[in-house]
Amino acid sequence: MTETQPSSGFQQLDREGLVQRVAKLLSKAIISGQLAPGARLSESVVARELGVSRAPVREAARLLESSGLVTSEPNRGFFVRQVSAKALDDLYELRLAIETAVIVRLVQNWTEETDKMLSAQVRELHRVAIEDTDIFTQVEADMQFHRLMCTGSGNPKFLTVFEQIAIETEFSIMLIGQLYDDPTRIAETHEPILEALRAQDTNQAIEAIRYHLSEAQRIVTKQFRLLEEGKTSI
Amino acid sequence: MTETQPSSGFQQLDREGLVQRVAKLLSKAIISGQLAPGARLSESVVARELGVSRAPVREAARLLESSGLVTSEPNRGFFVRQVSAKALDDLYELRLAIETAVIVRLVQNWTEETDKMLSAQVRELHRVAIEDTDIFTQVEADMQFHRLMCTGSGNPKFLTVFEQIAIETEFSIMLIGQLYDDPTRIAETHEPILEALRAQDTNQAIEAIRYHLSEAQRIVTKQFRLLEEGKTSI
DNA sequence: GAATTGTAGATTGTCGACAATTTACTTGAC
DNA sequence: GTCAAGTAAATTGTCGACAATCTACAATTC
Structure with a gap:
């Protein structure tokens, strides 16, 4: 319906937003152990480090929270998940x-x-x-x-x-x-x-x-x- | 450790942030059918309606997304989940x-x-x-x-x-x-x-x-x- | 007339700034 | 010395504004 072109194998290029990229970087950092479990995940630090504003960092953190890599406490921020x-x-x-x-x-x-x-x-x-x-x-x-x-x-x-x-x-x-x-x-x-x-x-x-x-x-x-x-x- | 008070059954008062309140309202609206499945979830409309800015609305929407009530498409926004x-x-x-x-x-x-x-x-x-x-x-x-x-x-x-x-x-x-x-x-x-x-x-x-x-x-x-x-x- | 291209309006994405809250430290009383 | 209260710095929560992107419709071409 939407694709009526001859379609000579163009591969779909990265349309992923800033949030997903930040999320991916963060999860890599966490999984690879760069960020120790229990460590605070400071929004401003991450934002400054990646050269973006805090908004996408916050969203990315929320994303990671739902996938269980980080936890959050109201007014205290995000922390790398502790595992027992x-x-x-x-x-x-x-x-x-x-x-x-x-x-x-x-x-x-x-x-x-x-x-x-x-x-x-x-x-x-x-x-x-x-x-x-x-x-x-x-x-x-x-x-x-x-x-x-x-x-x-x-x-x-x-x-x-x-x-x-x-x-x-x-x-x-x-x-x-x-x-x-x-x-x-x-x-x-x-x-x-x-x-x-x-x-x-x-x-x-x-x-x-x-x-x-x-x-x-x-x-x-x-x-x-x-x-x-x-x-x-x- | 943190609680050294006599603790005479005080019920924990609402320390939930704006985000959770918005999320709760939205999910009520969705579950109760006020927002039809497939309907667009406009950030600005919801924000205006609730008298808050778009930031907490966005976060709430992301929360609902992780719980499966809404879906999101990049640059297109949030939609009430379709169920089959x-x-x-x-x-x-x-x-x-x-x-x-x-x-x-x-x-x-x-x-x-x-x-x-x-x-x-x-x-x-x-x-x-x-x-x-x-x-x-x-x-x-x-x-x-x-x-x-x-x-x-x-x-x-x-x-x-x-x-x-x-x-x-x-x-x-x-x-x-x-x-x-x-x-x-x-x-x-x-x-x-x-x-x-x-x-x-x-x-x-x-x-x-x-x-x-x-x-x-x-x-x-x-x-x-x-x-x-x-x-x-x- | 059908399909493509161009354009205006609306919506999301991102940002920097200010308000509210927490944290760490200092001060003072016992 | 220990505990409590007070205070300043740092951090999160929220906001309004601007940039990037999408949508719908008008204009143009065949």
Whole structure:
């Protein structure tokens, strides 16, 4: 309707506003650990630093608040979220609930398309495990697999919730610093999930995701509790 | 630490900022149907109407966006969310996933306190069903029961997600206008849930919530699809 | 007449300034 | 020395104004 042009593959150029750019920068800064948990997020400082006014910074901060990276107290401002081991456990419990439901639907809605995407992502997981040692890339690839599952489920609400979970998970993992002793091991625990899905075996897929998540949780929380012993709160 | 006073039950007075008040007003306006779905949410109009500047209105709108009541398009502004029958189905599916997980934990964490709260809420449900015919009150009471379940689960993440679900559900129900043919019937389907929880019977509780939600969904979507036939989109 | 281009009005995006509130420090009383 | 009250600096909350962008309609071309 709107596009009647011959359309010679022009790629949509960045139409994202200042707010989203600020939000992206801030979340990178937080996730990468430049801004320590609990640290005050001064509007004026951030604004000055980025060369913008406070208004877009405020909006970006509100955005991050809704995605769980920062908290806000009235008349006191924004703070980088504190994460506790308990919160991490809670997060994984929520994640299991969501992803279990996702799998049920995913088996119903299984398509060639989804199969391809997930297979490719498993290969990607192995690639980054071998080639790349950057934690951020590894975690991102891991999350992308689960994100694709949500997308394939056909229920966009699942993706919405997962997006929040993903941000918070990444945040926590980045805090720990080094995550996987053996990245290929994580890549491998994704395979049983995909196989069970392909075989349309819901129960086995659920079992596989349960194992995968509990493995991830075990590794993460172990590291995390180690960290917590040092500091009073992380 | 901060409270060393004798503390003779002073109720915390409104320390909520202008933003939250605007947000509350807007969401009331949206949920009550004053602002039709799809309608533009003009910042200047709202600001003028409420006698405030645009800044707090913008922030409030962003808040509502994160809770799913409004959507935003860059450089075009905010719009009241459109709801479809499909979206409602998706919402109930998500809700089932969450509440099932909540029940599992709730059985583990069962306390006298929780028992009391839920019992009282069931009584409240019956009360509003008989005395009050106001839909908003009825739906609010219904939601409160489920909110209490989330609180009692001990996992605050569940409550966070449910809060969003609740807002969107209330929104959809208000759109329909008249919801329950028989409000006492809805009140009654809460009882088996509570009984199963009290008996620490996880499976039966899950079965009960599944029945309750599918009942609710059936009623809501039936009404909804009826409405959708009239208008092209609601 | 249909489609494209140009233009005016309205709306959102961003800004700098002022008011309200909090925080950190100093002062004073016991 | 400890606690309370008072005060100044810093920070957030709100505002009105200007710039960038979109929308709708008029003018122009084929």
